[in-house]
Amino acid sequence: MRLKLAIAALLVCGVGFVLHERKSALENHLGTVATELGGRHVHVHCQSFAGNLLDVSSEAGSVRFDASGIPSDTTDLKRPICSALARFPHDVKSPSYACVYTNVDCPQKIWEDVLAVHTLAHETWHLHGYGNEFGADPAAAQATADYAYVRFYPNEPDEYRRPDCANGGPLDLRPTDPVWP
Numbered sequence: 001m002r003l004k005l006a007i008a009a010l011l012v013c014g015v016g017f018v019l020h021e022r023k024s025a026l027e028n029h030l031g032t033v034a035t036e037l038g039g040r041h042v043h044v045h046c047q048s049f050a051g052n053l054l055d056v057s058s059e060a061g062s063v064r065f066d067a068s069g070i071p072s073d074t075t076d077l078k079r080p081i082c083s084a085l086a087r088f089p090h091d092v093k094s095p096s097y098a099c100v101y102t103n104v105d106c107p108q109k110i111w112e113d114v115l116a117v118h119t120l121a122h123e124t125w126h127l128h129g130y131g132n133e134f135g136a137d138p139a140a141a142q143a144t145a146d147y148a149y150v151r152f153y154p155n156e157p158d159e160y161r162r163p164d165c166a167n168g169g170p171l172d173l174r175p176t177d178p179v180w181p
Helices: 002-038 049-054 079-091 095-102 108-127 133-143 145-155
Strands: 043-046 061-065 071-077
Touching: 002 043, 002 079, 002 108, 043 079, 049 079, 061 108, 071 079, 071 108, 079 108, 095 108, 108 133
Parallel strands: 043 071
Antiparallel strands: 061 071
8 A cells, every 4th residue: 555655656746847847948948038029038937737726816927016117037927828838839830820820710729829929928028127018018019910919909908008009109119110010
């Protein structure tokens, strides 16, 4: 009986270790992506399994700011966002991803991938110093191009949208470029 318990405990520990290592590798990769997007060294933390079970908040990600408005060097992403980002490199090569390029309705899994990429870009702009949603989201929409802007941005809550998030507007990252976003 003790041998069976010891084997079960080793198996659970082994699986836990493998899952932890996969999560760490994903966080390191996403941190590299966010660093490249944001232009400064930052980190990405993915929510744990237990954190996901206990979480009741609605935000897909977050960045903490200190009292003087300086962002931390880490963004926290929800577990479903990190899971979608982990599968994104595979999904983007699949035939089902064509819906993104042709601007038609996408399967739920692909929609989740697009939301995850947009979320990473959005939180990266917070790491860049945009403390408010209406500044971070137009920048993220531009960083993730037409699909995010045409299909995602119009459906966001009012506090994330502004009428001056438009071609040539004050929030346009490339005001001299006629292509929007």
